[in-house]
Amino acid sequence: MTANASPLIELAGIHKSYNLGMPNEAEVLHGVSFAVGRGEFVALIGPSGSGKSTLLNVVGLLERLTAGSYRIQGEETSGLDDAGLTLRRRAVLGFVFQFHHLLPAFSALENVTLPALMREGRVTPAQHERARAMLAAVGLENDMHKRPGELSGGMQQRVAIARALVLEPPLVLADEPTGNLDRASSDEVFVLMRRMHAELQTSFLVVTHDPRLAARCDRVIELVDGSIESDRPATAVRE
Amino acid sequence: MLNWLGFERRVAVRFLREGRMQTVLIIVGVAAGVAVVAYISALITGLQRNTLEKTLGAQAHVTVSALDNVVLPARAPLAGSSALVQTQPRVQRPRSIANWQSLVPVLEAMPAVAAVSPMVSGAGLAQRGEASKSIALMGVDLDRYDRIVHLRSKVVQGEARLGPGEGIIGRELAEDLGVRVGDRISLVTGTITDSLRVTALVDLGVRELNRRTVIVPLRAAQSLVGLPGGATGLDLALVDVWVAQSLASDLSRRFPYKIESWQEANSQLVSALNAQSVSTALIRGVVMVVVVLGIASVLVVSVVQKQREIGILRAIGATRGQMLRVFLLQGAIVGAFGSTLGVLLAVGLIKAFTTFVRGSDGLPLFAITLAPSLALSVAGIATVCGVLAAVAPARRAAALDPAQAIRM
Ligand SMILES: Nc1ncnc2c1ncn2[C@@H]1O[C@H](COP(=O)(O)OP(=O)(O)O)[C@@H](O)[C@H]1O
Ligand SMILES: [Mg+2]
Secondary structure (H helix, E strand, O other), rough: OOOOOOHHHHEEEEEEEEOOOOOOEEEEEEEEEEEEEEEEEEEEEOOOOOOOOHHHHOOOOOOOOEEEEEEEOEEEEOOOOOHHHHHHHHHHHEEOOOOOOOOOOOHHHHHHHHHHHHHHHHHHHHHHHHOOOOHHHHHOOOOOOOHHHHHEEEEHHHHHHHHHHHHOOEEEEEEEEOOOOOHHHHHHHHHHHHHHHHHOOOEEEOOOOOOOHHOOOOEEEEEEOEEEEEEEHHHHHOO | OOOOOOOHHHHHHHHHHHOOHHHHHHHHHHHHHHHHHHHHHHHHHHHHHHHHHHHHHHHOOEEEEEOOOOOOOOOOOOOOOOOOOOOOOOOOOOOOOOOHHHHHHHHHHOEEEEEEEEEEEEEEEEEEEEEEEEEEEEEEOOOHHHHHHHHHHEEEEOOOOOOOOOEEEEEHHHHHHOOOOOEEEEEEOOEEEEEHHHHHHHHEHHHHHHHEEEEEHHHHHHHHEEEEOOOOEEEEOOHHHOOOOHHHHHHHHHOEEEEEEEHHHHHHHHHHHHHHHHHHHHHHHHHHHHHHHHHHHHHHHHHHHHHHHHHHHHOOOHHHHHHHHHHHHHHHHHHHHHHHHHHHHHHHHHHHHHOOOOOOOOOOOOOOOOOOOHHHHHHHHHHHHHHHHHHHHHHHHHHHOOHHHHHO
């Protein structure tokens, strides 16, 4: 664990309900608390419907929490407006999703330069170089000008990882990044994430179904029915 | 400035290109709308200008004549009592404008007035041999009158001259009487008979006028009509035809004469032109609404189709404002492309009109051109319409919940 005073992210007593105030109101997260430190590689596991995606979306500032406190780098986020949330997303987060991760109308390289483009309205030559280097690092130097539709699932996911990491955010959130891939590709993608983690010291919070992959993370948080069932080092899970 | 809206521009253009058929169709739709509006506007402008030129080229912009004779009761009613009086309008005889000689320089000195021409008009008969035709007699000073109706340009035979004993007559009248340039005809009004030599035949643009008009020197008309030294009317040409109305009412207040603008003299034409303008405006309005609805509906569909992409963009850091502008920009681009295409189409239509639609003489009916200012304003309005049409879809895109969009 980090010795740092304020962890990268810190959630305390998070409740999340959908359809608040309506007959079909349902609480999905029932008081979830955990923190992720800088440079940690954390797996989030749990049965389908247990609230993993919901939790990840809360962490990703895509979903507002109903109750509780969520601090990023010590700053409380629950009072922020949409613009504030967007700014924090830009500054802190990278996303990798299971499906539909890329913009189909843009080439792999353009997808990777999008984050820079939307921040500054243009892509500097240095940023272009950086994007190419990222794509090369994920093994796609020969496919950068292809559209996502022309790439395999594993390749698409590698582009998504390159895009999530290109601006070197402190935290990358991945929702079942290998859930849609065959075993070989999913190993490849996972190895890639670990390598990026080692190179860039980026923190990862990865939702996965696959116990094999969870065991290769540093720490495993298990969510069951919207509550944390266990939170321990992966070594303990392996035993 | 290079990166102004760089992200929005890139994404908007990509989204539109991705939409292929939709985009093409809506651009063609906008183009069709813009072409219709531009073409109709040019057509109506040309038509109206032509009509006005024809009308105003053949008549005075403002006419001054003597007030109608009014019948006054023989005995004024006693104070405090009222009387039922029956009056019968008098037969109106040609009457001279009092003091017209001193009025002419006053009118000429007005900056709005380009020319003043005194005239004596009356009715009579033109005779040659057995043939006899009723005519409208006009006595004028040729040079002055020419500045009002450009008479010299309407000469179809001979050379316009109005020396003593000379006259100019309408083309059809010449046919009816069987006279040619150089021939003599007799004019009869009441008890007086005069004879004149025809120096020119004119085409005044209206057959009925050509069949009745005889133009003689002012002095000859004065004696034929029985108004020595008089003038029954003053014709005014103005620098700007559109001030005729206000000038006429201004003059009416200042002078005891009957003063009529060309608008009053052609009230039917004026109301027809107004009706035409209103219809054009209506058509434009309807086309604009259709264009706006067309663009809006395509963009609404596009927002729904692109929910996922919008969600991804929002998740990786696009602001609501950026998503809003991506769609507003799509509206603007569609509007701009569509209107450029539409203006080109309108130019083609106008070319086709002037090439294929010809009068019986094989000449184009009238000149219609698409003024650059009109083209620009139509294109500008269409682009603004594009942006307006995009407002609702863009707001929808901006308000989209990214988490929801990603889950789909
Ligand atoms: N937008 C939503 N509205 C209502 N219920 C939702 C919504 N999103 C998720 N849920 C519900 O929340 C629960 C947790 O879903 P989710 O977080 O996707 O679980 P997981 O990712 O672990 O499979 C499920 O029961 C799901 O039906
Ligand atoms: Mg899930």
